[in-house]
Amino acid sequence: MIDIHTHILPCIDDGAGSADVSLKMLKIQAEQGVKTVVFTPHYYGKKYSPERFLEVRKTAFEKIQKDAERLGLEFRMGAEIYFSAEKIASNRALCSLAIEGTKYVLIELPLQSVWSNALWNRLSDFICESGYTPIIAHVDRYAEIHKNPRYLSMLADMGCLLQVNTASFLQQKERKLVLRMLKKGLVHCLGTDSHNLSNRAPDYATAKAFFGEIGETARFEKIQENMQWILNGQIVTVGEYSPIKKFMGMYY
Ligand SMILES: [Fe+2]
Numbered sequence: 001m002i003d004i005h006t007h008i009l010p011c012i013d014d015g016a017g018s019a020d021v022s023l024k025m026l027k028i029q030a031e032q033g034v035k036t037v038v039f040t041p042h043y044y045g046k047k048y049s050p051e052r053f054l055e056v057r058k059t060a061f062e063k064i065q066k067d068a069e070r071l072g073l074e075f076r077m078g079a080e081i082y083f084s085a086e087k088i089a090s091n092r093a094l095c096s097l098a099i100e101g102t103k104y105v106l107i108e109l110p111l112q113s114v115w116s117n118a119l120w121n122r123l124s125d126f127i128c129e130s131g132y133t134p135i136i137a138h139v140d141r142y143a144e145i146h147k148n149p150r151y152l153s154m155l156a157d158m159g160c161l162l163q164v165n166t167a168s169f170l171q172q173k174e175r176k177l178v179l180r181m182l183k184k185g186l187v188h189c190l191g192t193d194s195h196n197l198s199n200r201a202p203d204y205a206t207a208k209a210f211f212g213e214i215g216e217t218a219r220f221e222k223i224q225e226n227m228q229w230i231l232n233g234q235i236v237t238v239g240e241y242s243p244i245k246k247f248m249g250m251y252y
Pocket of ligand 1: 080
């Protein structure tokens, strides 16, 4: 399995707070059958320049590198790039934060605030100017998506791939939306978005088992294949999908 969204690198964001925690998280990943971990610490343009972020990320990895490499996992560097209407770094500079060896960038949109036209334009401008493909992080977590799930198809129409957190398949509240997304062809990538060893610990094995229980192993494998292609630098397209509508609090 491939985990395309993690906060396992130590002391760089709100994820693992020490090298010890990082290594324990990686050990859990290996035990659960994860083969490749993409390190995607939060990138906030107001905190670091892309250049400085790359230095800090390198230092964080060096703290665990020797021990981590004994676990038999493959690692890739990346970032979860916070994207707002405000353009702080150039599109070109943001591309330096792409998933290592690829032209895919993991992008986080505002979680609670309204997605303005300026934000949509900024995203569209990034795609047109850079030629890189955004993977929208944890689409299951945005207030705007829960209010208006048609935004999922708007993102897909723009060519964005959609990443869902494994935890959302395991929580009653989130499950309604993500299961509908799965059936409608709107889940392209999975990630644990794991931050720690407690409330946001790696949970890939449980999510995989859930896909099996609901008879969706084939879709699970297809999502893994998508992510392998992404890491190979191959082209992954959005594919066929249908829009999701919300009516009386239910998703259709
Ligand atoms: Fe994250």
